[in-house]
Amino acid sequence: MNRVTVKKATKYFGRVKALENVSMEVKKGEVVLIIGPSGSGKSTLLRSINRLERLTSGEVWLDEEQLTHHQSDIRRIREEIGMVFQNFNLFPHLTAMSNITLGPVHVKGMKREEADTIAVDLLARVGLSEKAESYPDELSGGQQQRVAIARALAMSPKVMLFDEPTSALDPEMIKEVLDVMLGLAKEGMTMLVVSHEMGFARAAADRVVFMDQGEIVEVGTPEELFASPSEERTKRFLENIL
């Protein structure tokens, strides 16, 4: 069953083409890594999946629901799509705990105690139990990103989107975030990850998608794509980053 389906997605920012006729399917439980040079449209693709960007044309489906339809209740659909940003985007005026419970309480209408229980569990899961009452300012980048992941998980999403989750982090903090992501992948979470973490790709990704200039150039398993890319553009890109 397809969890996420993108059909002929095209996006222009004014006259600048960001996506051109991109189609892809992500099955339930699948982990898909999207790589490509900067400006290749990978973040735009990810952001159009929860409609932070509106497509110029094309469709995005979550299970049986088309979320690009103008009548679709995007707010409700967004509940089911977790998103993790490059810059964490934690709410600085709220504690780690309140960052996590904001969605469950105000979107799902959950009781505060119930939401607190969930938040405590999630904080334990990302290894930050003792930081529940800390404000984002008091946390390191890696810790903030782990809270951000917990915040997204608190909505029990059907799919998680990661937009370069480790590129704003110092090297020594990357692993703690990737470990959390690996754990999620093992538990069967459907994940779309924009990242160039090859180690993570090899360990967790079912497929790797290479994008360039707004198009999908090549798709394959990590082994296929990294070892023997068939397209010239993929080869050149991989030579540069490996």
Added chain:
Amino acid sequence: MAEVNPTPGQKSSRIQISDGALIPEQGEKTILSAWNISFFGAVALLIILPAITPDPYLKIIQFIPDGVLHTFEVTLASICFALVFGLIAGLGRISRNVVINRVATIYVEVVRGIPLLVQLFYIYYALGKFIQVPRFLSAVIAMSFCYGAYLAEIFRAGIQSIPKGQMEAALAIGLSRGQAIRMVILPQTIRVILPPIGNEFIALLKDSSLVSILAVADLLRRGREYASTSFMYFESYTVVALVYLVLTLFFSRLVALMEKRLQRRRRETRGDSGAPVRAAS
């Protein structure tokens, strides 16, 4: 005008000149700082003058207190309504709804383009042709309508100074735009805009003297009443000026202290001495 630094955390290189604020520069801590000299000088004069020459100074000082009360009433009522107008218009200025956006922008442009004194005349005398609004109410309406436009710009700038990612993160967890603004954006905005709002309050306190032309018995009006019956213009207006000075200097120090406390709290939670948001100068 007080302006909000659009990029918190970064030093602004802009020169900001504000008309309302007499907020002491930081580091001005000597006993002979400008603020200390002006404030305690004014207080001392208000004590010494009546002591030396009770007639007329003591009489004047006994005559004006209910003027001060009216000045406060007008100022407080106006700032409250102005905050409401300002918040609504400020949100309107960032609304994606074209009509709302245009209406809010026109309000701000029009009101800021007409002198407050003219607006006072307009509401009381010109509109008096159709509906007679009581003096005090006219004064409050005009002042809050006018200051609402200035506050709208402070709200707008404050809201826009919050990084875009905050709104995106709020939407991504499923909050509606309204919820996102209420629960995520505005709470962060308040900290940024409190100091410039304090400045506007002081400016409003001073501008409230304009309402005396509507014969609202404020501080200036009471001074004028005393002067016109006693012909002691110099003495009356000296006291009026000194009282205004004491009031505005007092409030400016209060705003400065508040600003400092906000910075300190920010620094404490950050655990570093990161560049504070200096929103007013």
